[in-house]
Amino acid sequence: MLDFQVKEQTTIYDVVIVGSGAGGGMAAHELTKAGAKVCVLEAGQPYDPADPKNITQLKWPWESPRRGANTTRPFGDFDAAYGGWEIDGEPYTTARGTQFDWFRSRMVGGRTNHWGRISLRFGPDDFRRKSIDGLGDDWPIGYDDVKPYYDRLDRLVGIFGTVEGLRNEPDGLFLPPPKPRLHELMLQKNNKKLNIPTIPSRLSILTKPINNERGQCFYCSQCSRACQAYADFSSSSVLIKPALKTGNLTLITYAMAREVLTDPATGLATGVSYVNTLDRQEYTVKGKIVILAASAGETARLLLNSKSARFPQGLANSSGVVGRYINDSTGASRSAIIPALFDRKRYNEDGVGGMHVYTPWWLDNKKLDFPRGYHIEYWGGMGMPAYGFGWGIEGINGRFPTRSGIQKAAGGYGASLKDDYRRFYGAYVGMAGRGEPVPLESNYCEIDPKVVDKWGIPVLRFNYKWSDYEIKQAKHMQDTFEQIIHELGAVPLGPKPTAEDNYGLAAPGRIIHEVGTARMGNDPKKSVLNKQCQAHDVKNLFVADAAPFVSQGDKNATWTIMALSMRTSEYIINEVKKKNL
């Protein structure tokens, strides 16, 4: 006899949610507060940034034998992401001649534990790009549909920024921003001469307390390590935790979702099957409503793997659009050194985790040779040294005279070299463009016909190529960076990226903003979800991550994931009340 059985739970939850990141966390938060009995499946481990088991915040580099190098974690030993672009036993593939790197965090709160907290609203134009430039598609909703949820989100989660009145960079309900650091003040002053706006950043970090559960930022600059005072946003701390407190949430960790289960007669979703990654046993959990919030990639994978006689192309995929239009932000960067900052005075300028100022998109694409915009993020200053500190000084110390005006040969050793490190400390500056790609039908993920992961789940195969639009945009970024560096009186480091390397355009997936694999729309033939993020084909199936995005603006996706998840949750609550669900 086979020693195999699927362990079925007898409980029927009101809602089963796959994923505990930004989207799943928000849905769990809203639905449990409304009284629904909710079960969240999380593929990774439990995570609380205040649990000493997990704390890396305020640790020193020498507390890591590799000084925080990224040998085992993609962003280094102290980063709060358990997972990465490669996970042992959980492969994905790419079609020949295409490229996609897929970042996954296996932990409660998902990728919100380490993200940059850059929390930008989409503007009115970001929902209607086709109407503007004829490319891609418009969203079935507009800014006015989402604005009330952005407002609620700002109050619930907390965000700092400044009211600027920029038309396509809508202002939110902001806490006071931190004052700029020295290099940021220099950027603001000099960018002005170039007519490049440089305004306070908009990050979900509490510069003032907003409730009794979460503390206020104490300026250690380490949001990427997750905050033990809960002063930054992560789904685990800010959404899942209060949802658990309601008593209405069952959180199942180490639960790797396999398929969405459906009733062959009605075609409705009945629950989710999963494998427990600790005991490797099969389980199912039943629900009246299923919400997928496993990330754009995992949600597409789940839908495509949920095949049945009734849904031979995968669930909610009568359109064939599931997996199509996947798109990641464009990214390119450049760094420089500011001689005026050599031998600078020391003081604590850690600040918040991330930049205090940024440049929103400022140009008119009608006058440019590419269709969509980008924003610029900046870094620099007297940060905590980590692995890699001082690397490559032989390319720098021969270019600048010493304090006493002597031109040394590059490289060297001894007391004079030791002094160079001190002299250059805090003089580096860097900038990165994050831009909007044009979503293409020809960029897609599908199920690899041959490969399964260690749980036996068929894996994704990515087919992704940048188009000329993105490459031209990256070229424009590089030209802009050079202008900014020049105006700053800084010296660029390394050669300027050229056409040969796509102007430094990062490989798809590297910016970790992939969206669009189950896009919403009014036409069921061209979209997977309706404007409530409800599957056209299965009325009790919803998606609450970045899969519904029709396009992504140059705005980091998280704030919109959460606003849409909130909106979808409210729709579900109303439909249940009306007995439509």
Next chain:
Amino acid sequence: MKRRDYLKNIGLTSLGMAVVGADAEAAALLDKPKAKTKPKGTGELKIPGGRTKEEAIRDVKLMAEKFFSEHEMKTITVLVDIIIPADEKSGSASQAGVPAFIEFMAKDRPDEFQTPLRGGLKWIDIQSIKRFNKQFVEITPKQRIEIVEDIAYPEQAKPQFSQGVAFFSLMRNLTASGFFTSEMGINDLGYVGNRPNQWEGVPEEVLKQYGL
């Protein structure tokens, strides 16, 4: 929680005992890699805070291994102190534990470091034997500098020393990374963050200095 309370809490859990304890622990791990590893089957793996179980297992395994021979470690120690010597402000690279850091990195990133470092150390010994009939650690400090001068300046070095230049640049980079991420190096550099504080903007006198 009130701000004061959580700052106090953080003081207790992280700044107080944990950091001091972890410093000592990390130093012990680097200085005496073997002392930390229990023989198989005795006791349980202790997972340091902030590490996953898989990471902790890997780290313990790496600590228990030895890559460089005693002779190689001696050569590394001489080289790192030529690169970063003690001066009036701080101690030398070896005093900051840099040789142990380099040994760890060679095990942590074998493909990247093992052959370039082992081969480079051999390269420098061969140079030394050719010139002075002795290994690098056995020649006089003056003789060592004679060799270092030939490989320390990438843009001026003679082509026949190019492999030595590449090795010395790698050593320079590892030494700087190891030194300035040690407690001694961070104090030397004057980094004064990584502690709860209230950011009030750039100090007035600095704004004045830069005309901002």
